[in-house]
Amino acid sequence: MPTEPPVTGWVFPDLAQLPDDGGADDLVGMGADLEPGTLLAAYRQGLFPMPSDDPGLGMLWWSPVERGVLPLDGLRVSRSLRQSVRKMEVRVDTVFDDVIWACADPDRDGAWIDEEILDAYTRLHELGWAHSVEVWQDDDLVGGLYGVAVGGLFAGESMFHRVTDASKVALVGLVGLMSDEHADRRVLDVQWRTDHLASLGVVSVARPDYLRMIADAAAVPLPEAFR
Incomplete structure (x- = not known):
């Protein structure tokens, strides 16, 4: 824990x-x-x-003001993404440092993760609060995401991919990890709704509604994978 x-x-x-x-x-x-x-x-x-x-x-x-949230029962998985899921393996917290460093790659468009952020979330990981969802293919790390799990809330921070669909496969894997008997009270926060995320099922939630959602999620236990 x-x-x-x-x-x-x-x-x-x-x-x-x-x-x-x-x-x-x-x-x-x-x-x-x-x-x-x-x-x-x-x-x-x-x-x-x-x-x-x-x-x-x-x-x-x-x-x-309008928070991006992915309803766990609203994830849209295309036929091509299903094929990618079958070709890749999802692991949790085996190479957190590699995932956050990949997300911080300064050559990426819109790179924003600096050394202070890297150090802070690495400490959170060491305490058991920050987690990586990793995507592997032939024992190579090809994508993933990281975020913070607090009770029923998973606050996604960043994702990356090195092969097509790998970051989406990480999201599919995360939804699977959160889809247990408490799924209806869990919150998967992605910060802002973008066109790309909307194509996967992300919706916008008004701030007051989001605050009510995370207050309810606070009483929910962590998913088994993050304990």
Whole structure:
């Protein structure tokens, strides 16, 4: 089971008090640190960090007004993806470092994972909170994703692929890991809905609804694979 770190000394904004109309903003905070207790407090309250391009701003904390969520019963698996699933193997937490480093590759479009993020999530993994879902083919790591599991919430952070469909196979594998007797209360958070993710079944959830979902998910035990 995960090890609970010391409680953070930082206070995050009360998202329930933020506007949810046209004046709302996805960015809800700046600063703080990336200690394990701080990160867990953020996820439990509906926030996640991303570094700023401006080092003077410090860490940025986000809670999208419209959150990207993948309903576990809503995953869309095409015929070609089913074929890829049959050709690949999914493993959990065997090479977390390799997965997060692959996600951080600075040559990728939109690369945002810096050394501070790498160190922070590696510490979370060592404490049992951050996990990798890996895709293997012929004993080669060809794709995967990583994220944070807190009760019934899995907050996806990033994914990568080296062969066609490998990151999608990781997502299929993750949905399978979460699809147990508590599946109707689990939340698979992907931060923002994009056209690509929407093609896989991701929907947008208004912030107040997302906060209610993760509050309910907090009482749900971790999936067996993440204990």
